[in-house]
Amino acid sequence: MNNVSQDHFVTADGRSIGGALMEMQNITLRFGGVVALEDISFDILEGEVRAIIGPNGAGKSSMLNVISGFYVPQEGQVLYRGSLRPAMKPFQVATQGIARTFQNIALFEGMSVLDNVMTGRITKIKSGIFSQMIWKGRAEREEIENREVVEKIIDFLEIQAIRKTPVSRLPYGLKKRVELARALAAEPSLLLLDEPMAGMNVEEKEDMSRFILDVNSEFGTTIALIEHDMSVVMDLSDRVVVMDYGKKIGDGTPDEIRNNQEVIDAYLGVSHD
């Protein structure tokens, strides 16, 4: 559904969704002889929740890794805020306002929850190394400012109680939440979530869904997420990209996807010939 109007519009629940924040154009990614992504194009609009779904091995995570700079596609281009993005390292992508979480949680296990989340703001610190060491002037102001943002996010995700706990001691569901908090700490314009609900129980899933929706509506953060649970995807997202065997087989609103024959075939397992 690439013909979505580029003008701003307002959703039923009052969020405004605008022009394309990110456009993927004819992305092809190969690992040796294996084609992980084949000529995939789609866009992510400012303010929307965009889901990428598909069976195992469809190339969803590869797609997310292309967006966040972990993989460099052989062909195709990425447009960010309307201009062509040059080849970038992952840390450079991060400084552009794209934050992400990982499928297999990547947290700083040795640090406390608070330190983990504070690390998310590392690129926001501009004061000199010496002023940071003696804790004066700009460094002090920045640290206070960063602390305020971080505390707000910690409150928001309801992890106040575990602020000082070393991450390695937390259960899986909470780790996922801390990872989300760290990504949010960067105040990203685009948030990439790689299977934010994988391995969670129903209650944890409900919590996480609520947080994702709240982040989107309260901070206005654009979100692109990968998820397996179809009911979750259909409830959460404004638009859905469906992938199978490295190809895009569907793109549209949840309702359109539900009725898309190719998608139904892919999920019900029609033989490929």
Added chain:
Amino acid sequence: MPDKFLFAMEVMLNGLMAGVLYSLVALGFVLIFKASGIFNYAQGVMALFAALTLVGIKDGQIPFAHLINAIFGTNIHHFGWHLPAFVAIIFTVIVMIGFAWLVQRFIFRHLVNQEPIILFMATIGLAYFLEGVGDLMWGSDIKKLDVGIPKGMNETIELLTYNRFGYGFFIDNLDIFATFLAVILVTVLVGFSQYTKQGRALRAVADDHQAALSVGISLGYIWVLVWSIAGVVALVAGTVWGAKSGVQFSLSLIALKALPVLMLGGFTSIPGAIVGGLIIGVGEKLFEFLVGPMIGGATENWFAYVLALVFLVFRPQGLFGERIIERV
């Protein structure tokens, strides 16, 4: 027997100060291990190389003079200047930063995500390479390093203790100087790693590469930074040891003394390196003093290693190291 007690006190004090010197070397190991999980076998050679460079720059030696003379048939050796110590130190720091960049650019950038043993092997190669380069650049003769570090017995302490206890303590000025230097160095390093964004980034990189990248930390930058700091620490260690016993090949062997210190203090703890060094320093001097005469002396050669071995059995992570708990 008060005399013997006083003598033991003196031995202990000297042990403490020798321990500080061990700690200086161990610090370099800890920094790199903390940030990149690499056990840097080359740390000792880095100390030697830094000291050689410092002497060379200070005395206006022409680097690679022998090589140049052999190839071009010239006969040049000196620029003919003698730089003040602090200028030479600044230039040496620049050389060590350049070295850090080269190491990152040409070795470790290509070994990302390799097994620790492979990284370790790379540092062994680096050690021998650097040793050769050091020889080629500055010559292999024993050099005297004089950057104005005070040497000899501290007379004030001798006098004070003599008047107080009737027995003058022999404390070397160099050791006192080294102690102050170590205190400053550790304060700065701890301040750096705890309170600055680079320090936080360093801990982040040490913990998880992917996560560090995802929050906008450049791995390459952090590694160059860490190797630079380790280079500067090596310079401090090399300078103090060099001033004590001359700049020569055996300087690189001080790395071996740092090993038991690391086992005691833990490979990941800056305070651990200090405390470990002090324990080893005091332990080996006191042991030599108290037990040495009964078993024929020369215990300083092995005491530290045996102590480290005992520690390995009862506390494998060291005094301050992170405990590794594997969930089953």
